[in-house]
Amino acid sequence: MRLNETELKRFDEDGYLFFPGKFTPAEAAMLKREAETVYATDRKEVWRESSGVARTAFAAHTYNEGFRRLGAHPRLIEPVRQLLGGEVYMHQYKVNAKAAFDGDVWQWHQDYGTWKRDDEMPEPRAMNIAVFLDDVTAANGPLLFIPGSHKAGVVAAGHDLATTSYPLWTLDRATVTELAERGGCVAPTGPAGSMLMFSSLLVHASPPNISPFGRTIVYLSLCEVENHIRAFRREPWIAHRDFTPITPLADDCLDELVAGQAVAAE
């Protein structure tokens, strides 16, 4: 589960690492079904696009067993602990839908920009680690990264309250262009079950999904425990206030749920 020297060097240079197929198709399919169940519920943690379809479900690890286990999965927790050099707690947990036809844009931004401005997280000792629950292709609104942009530190941003249903601190075009002239712009694509980890300072975005296929991704935002947030302006199910270190479960922690669904389907 530990990152090797090559991976550590690449993370330092690019600000992200991509592991296609890190979770099995069965694990990804089980979590996809759980996501559908969550989206179908009417609860405050499920944020919707202006069209009404689900955009993101917050804090699903607090009310869904599959996502609870994923939130302590060693394939996710251990490499992040290694990179951040300490215990981690769950700062934010999102299951982003990017629904077929309706999934809207996420504008260019840095996650730490929001965590610093809204939540007063002291340092960028926090990062994202994501699992694809659908195949992510060039066609269904993949995540876009500007490699190396994490080295720019916290860049200026404006609070965009208008573009989508979700408020976001976003970067202006001149800044994005300048960073992309140095680092380019990439879209990691791969099968359901792929894992993607990226610096909380990495500049990223994703386009609308106009394709007929959904594109669900789970994001854990993990923060080193002593670097916990100081301000509590956002809802506790968006910016969590439980700073308990996460104890990783066993690597086969999803197997029981996969088997349970397989039985139910017979």
Added chain:
Amino acid sequence: MRLNETELKRFDEDGYLFFPGKFTPAEAAMLKREAETVYATDRKEVWRESSGVARTAFAAHTYNEGFRRLGAHPRLIEPVRQLLGGEVYMHQYKVNAKAAFDGDVWQWHQDYGTWKRDDEMPEPRAMNIAVFLDDVTAANGPLLFIPGSHKAGVVAAGHDLATTSYPLWTLDRATVTELAERGGCVAPTGPAGSMLMFSSLLVHASPPNISPFGRTIVYLSLCEVENHIRAFRREPWIAHRDFTPITPLADDCLDELVAGQAVAAE
């Protein structure tokens, strides 16, 4: 220049063929500079996004020497003549910009749907052949195809006058979903100079370009001469009325212009 048996079989099954790097980087770069020149002119053939940046330049082969030569290039004309089984004329010629940040969506549609309804083109004996003038990637709004959808014939469509600055006969979501469940959804990506040919019945779309890089593609819509349009409701620089068969130029017809720009740059 002729398509082989494998290519003909693949075109029949999928409705498109993709040839990465069919034109040289120098040829593509010369045409990209010509596109910038065209977009910078204030003329009726240059259609703009609601933001004001260029969306498409129509009929550039009639007022630009580079695009005039490309419009009779043997790498484009000959395979289309082979597939359509006769002489061809230029029904439409578009240089589509899909500008960085501003390039807007093209909704799901079949080109022949518009040519039949608006222009009374008798049969789908017409097709598109395109040349990438920029690298097309997962990040900058690639063209999306539903392979095999050309076999569905002309499918029902509604006239969308609202979504973008350009009116288009577009397909509903149920139809797109049903076709994609059979054929999937692909995004041919490749370097500047790549060539893409596709049936006028192939269902396609392209998402907005939110990346900091432009994505210019030239589209020739070629029609078999006896299948020329019967109605003249659209502007003659959008749906052409000159049905003269195109005589292909020599394969090196762009070299002189490439050399000329190279000299000018020294």
